[in-house]
Amino acid sequence: MTKAMLVVNPSSGKEKAEGYVDKAEKTLLKRFDEVEVKRTEKGGDATDFASHAAEQNFDAVIAMGGDGTLNEVINGLSIHESRPAFGFIPLGTVNDLARSTGIPLKPKKAIKMLETAVLRPMDVGKIEEHFFMNVLAVGMIAQAVDQVSVEQKTKFGSIAYFVEGLKAFNRHELLQFKLDYDEGNFDGDAALVVAGLTNSVGGMENWAPDAEIDDGLLHVFVLTKLGLFDAAGMLPQLVKGTLKNSDGVEYVQTKHLKIDASGEDLSVNVDGDPGPALPVEIKVFPSHLNLFVPEGGKKKKSFFKAF
Template structure:
């Protein structure tokens, strides 16, 4: 008998929640014999419920929420040797993983798209001792975003805020970083922003990293160059938001499986942003877990 634990974050998103669990259960009942429902109450619940799903002998773990909830689910699943299968419905403001996987962002559309499903292999990223599914950002700008109130963030979204707030946020020349990519030391770089992306969609910009595939087994490293000159920085950031960053002049673009990032500057103060939330400080070690998960997507 196939079973699915359905976990809903009742605080995510702004859509009307009337009949939400019934509608989702109806869709899931087409694919599973047995469905159990739980609601999250606080940070960490969507990660902890993975253990409950295992105890209940479920084979699939399905969450409904924003990027925070999806990231928690990934953190629960990725540490399993043989992870449960994964599914989700996007309810947040950014929803990059859904965009990359072709899961519609509107609830009713997603529910009908998932009437017919297939299981897509999905890479998971590791940063120090935690996991991510979409993007790690590092530098002055992500730092400022980390220290922005969640109201502002939920109003504008992570990168929308970043874009609108770019002028206001620039206040110095950036940090100097040392980056080792697959064991090779790159030239030291002074920059305001470093991104490590897993999917083509970053910060709601669906083709920012046009080459990235959810199961290509690669980390996509983007470094904004020449940020001492504000105008160049702005132009490069605009290139990021216009998509297809590998074509942009002021962005260095690399691919690899293992990245180490250190800095001569005050490392303890340099904080990362992981999937839109504050992450670990330097030094950072990132790696890819190729096709670690199988995720439910609409059948083409």
């Protein structure tokens, strides 16, 4: 007998989640013998539910929510030896994992996709004691993104990030960073360090076109200049998918990373939410989870059918 858990954050996606629960449950019942629906009430619930599902040998945990909820579910699953398959119905503002895998951004379509979805291995990162699925960012702009409140996101969606990001350009001072990666180190001034597992970062799908969700690598970008003028110069490269070649950008691929910075008390933005303070150690767990992705997606060789 197969069992799936549907973890719903009713506050996510401008509080529209509830309207999709019935449809999602019915769709999952086409694939699984039993579906348990769990609604979160506060931060931490989604992690506890997912962890419980792993302990109870559920076959799959499907998250319905924004990146915060997805990150929590990944944390609940990743600590276990035996991990249920992971799926999600995106409801938030950014949804880089959906953008990177062809999972529809529209909830109705994402639910429909689950009927025929296949499993694909995905890497998970670990920063200190916390797992992540998309991206880490450190610098003044990342600090600014941390200032966006849940209320602002619910009301204004991605515009809230944009406004806070623009404000931060006024104080884009360079910081003294020290990075250690597999094949070297960086010791110098930078405005922003971004380390991603996915090709899409902050909703920008061409950020790191080389990145695959199962390549076992962190794609690290060190932006050594980042005034409004420099950012405008990088824009065409970002559109073309060649950001790594931009003037003022250092790019490395690595499995391990240490980040430190002197001066400011900086914390790391993890998958769009505030995370631990520097210094931090980061490690990739290759193909740690199996993710439901659209049938016939981009990279067929590592897809497999289950349930």
